[in-house]
Amino acid sequence: MNPTGRSRRRLLINAALLSAAGTVGRLATAASATAGIAPFSHAVLMREPPVITPMMFGAKADGVSDDTAAFNAMYAHVRATNSRTVFLRGHRYRANGSIYARDVSTIGEGATLTMAVNSEKDSYAFEWGGSDTFVTELAFDLSNLGRNPMQGVVNGCNDASNQRFFRNRITAHTTEPSKLQSNIFGLWVLGTGLTGLYVLDNQFEGSSYGIQVNNQDGMDKNVRKQPLGKPSQHIHIRGNTCIDATIGVNTPHIMCSNVVIEGNTITPRNLHLDLPLNVAHVTELVVYGNTVTSNTASANGTLHIEDASGAVTVSANVVTALAANNGIQFGVDPSASHDARPAMRAVIMANHVQGPLASTTSTPSTPHGETIGILLPDPGTINTTVTGNYVAGFAQGINAVAASTVFGNTIANCPVPLRLSKDSAASQNVVK
16 A cells, blocks of 8 residues: 555544544544554554665665665565565666665666676676566666676576566666677576566667576586476566567576567667577477567577477567578477477468568579578478468578478568478468
8 A cells, every 4th residue: 555545544544533532522632643643553564564665774866876785785674574575766776786686576666776787796786586576667777897798687586486577677788899799688587497487568778688588507418317497387578678689588408388478579779689589498389479680690590499399389470680690490409408398280370571682682692692581490390380471581481391381471582482391281372
């Protein structure tokens, strides 16, 4: 309940006291109680814990003073109480060191947290997470003063459920002169055994790795013999805007399941985005309605999915390769991780895939010679349906190494429209 609500309730209680006091002839006492502060009630306090802010712990909230100690004191205090939430009241804060915000929810109320952290001393800027915790309405303005890459906003919780990061903004300032990659990243999730992680309606800018659910322990181990941790499930990444920032779910030796990546926009501006949307080691996957653009010459693919199996759907995405890169690249081959599970039918449907030659009619030059609009690269990718897609401006339109069903697609300005295995079925495709 907000302070206004509490004040109104206390007025109503005091009014009731006045009425009751009048009935028994004790108006003076009731009037005295009305004029003062309501009596302390431990039960009420437990139901309505006080609003906790950084200013209660010495924060200046002027955007200039270093409020790191105040923030860490605030979060430490809350972890030791029955309270679970702090409020930043829309102020501007500055922190020159790491903030540890685990097991507490943060409501920024439009606040800005400017952090300038040295990666040679600290590995992260802001750490949050824990079951039933969230961060919302907070703008992070992040700089790395050191030479090493580091995480910006990190979540390292294991076995946590119902974690939410929504309606926030992360802006990262790179110190790399080449501007190929930021050296401080956005939201990085390291935990295993997660159930319900929601990353919704945020903006990430200049962080290179904008959203990463990333758990790796090398690529030469077998998930069944040497698992890194418990599997995670129900990962939802939806409605985020990524400018010079990518989205990745890459969990070898864990295998996330029930992953939905929906309605996100990924746009390069100053940094080089090779793998703007990268998913690996996932089963039961939906990639729907995203707008994804790459701007770097690569063979990795703009929308890249590998080691994925079990009810995979890739649909209604707008995928654009501005440089010599593939469009949608989908496979189940686990490479060296040995993580693959039995493959089920996958559907790649109703996507708009545009390459660097889409606006020309010339034969591709050497740098574009291997670009492919939709690529199914490995023999394990069987029984995949590719239908209703528009593919334009690649050296090859659709290339399926294994048996697939390819029908009802429109392929424009691709010198080699279809290159399919002998076991594939193709029909009703329109070539322009």
